[in-house]
Amino acid sequence: MSTRDGWIRAPTLPARWRSALLLVPLLVLDVGVFLVPMGYLLRLSFTAQTPDGAFVEGSWATDGYQYVFETGLVHDVFGFTLGFGVLVTALSVAIGTAYAYAAWQATGWTKTVLLSGAVLSLFTTMVVKLFAVVLVFSPRGVVNDLLTGLGVVAEPLLLIDNLTGAVLAQLYIVVPYAILSVYAVLSTLDRGLVEAALDLGATRQRAAREVVLPHARPGIAVAGVVSFTWSVGAYAGPLLLGSGSEQTTGVLISRLLLTRFDWPAAAALSVVTIVVVFAVLLAALWRLGGDGGLLDA
């Protein structure tokens, strides 16, 4: 790129100013209405609690953090949320990678059908997906009708209003993202490489393992990051399809804010959640060898 621009005409100052100017809207949006509100949230987390609702304007206190670190309920919720996040991420990455690989290998109609399934699901609002999950997996739903009808099980399985339900619901939300982030990377892989491996005597599984998987790694990393972030922040899925014991930090945060009017605690719990999410992501990135390609995807 630089040879193209640079060869014909050396980059001039006005052009550089122009590109700086083009960045202004993005900076205004991301700094003005994202970083600044996040800063405000951080400030809010250090205000004093008050029984009259919301928080004490202009005060400095650590009430919120004390609540987060000293309440047994919060520890339980955090533990559950992290475990839930890891479980959903593992399943989502496995399903996403297999599906993306199948879509990449497929040709013609099969490819179109597989890709449209993923894209349609990605762009369907999660409320509709959760509604669909209720219809499919409830005790009188399609899956149970099918299983009892075929005589596989005698009694309908309890698949919603418990952990299974919460996990299923969350999978419906994150799996499409996982599929498409792996697919995006796979679509840049030269098929010739796989054919070469096959010609040289590798079995299909070996070619998939030693040629396709290493290439797909950045996509798999993105799938993991997205699945994990969204599952740790899960809200609607566990709320609608879990039971009371599938409480995530997201559910607790909203309850603190909206029904207990304890803004400092809600803000502190949000800050801690963000810190934990980023810490886990950084650790994972570091383990994966500082994958610089992650941000480009």
Added chain:
Amino acid sequence: MRERALRWLFRGAVGLSFAFLALPLVLVVATAFDASGSVVFPPEQLSLAWFLQFPGEPLWVRSVANSLVVATGTMGVSTAVGTAAALAVRRLGGRRRTAVVGLAVLPLLVPGVVIGITMLTFFSRFGLQQSYLALVIAHSLWATPLTFSVMQATFSRFDWRLHEAARDLGAGPTRAFATVVVPNVRAGLVVAALVAFVVSLQEFVIALFLTGPDTRTVPVQAWNSLRQGLDPLVSVVSTILIVAVTLLIVVAGVLVGLDRLAADT
């Protein structure tokens, strides 16, 4: 022999994943056509009764209008911001590029609930917490990384020598951009705009916190009625949403190919 068995096992697993991914949506559509209104599958008697009742429900009609307003606003803001940023980043290299991309992607890494309550507390300082403006801005935060990525991919496929040629022949920067670049990247622009529109249309968690009775979008309205039990009108509105999104995907798919749509966003 073992290899073949494994391959069939793999195909079975993928087929099952596809069925679980796509069929529930078909099911939702089917329940909308049931006469009884008890939301069961398969429908006992086909009827359009619930579709006919839908326009008479002021809450639902209002939510459709709200969704369209917010999605249109988000489409405008994030297509403009994403396109500008993609143009700017083209000239940046290395670290600065990573920094800009990182900043754009950052909001996607923060859980929706946290963004929702942050926006709620922040905007309520200015009395904007239930306004269209707040929701458009919040949705743009999530849609912009996608429009940015689509436009980046689009611009990287454009032959910038054409632009240079126009400039060398005496066109000003604005004219060269409008008459040479835009017609060539039109498909990409339309896809970016559609993606932004759909992202806003389907976003739920942020909207749940940032909307009030007058600004409730369709997903929030559907959620409220789902919390009270299964409602056939939810099937109807879901069907409308699924059909609308399918049409938009078909349009985008025809414009740039499904393969690119799946890879770029």
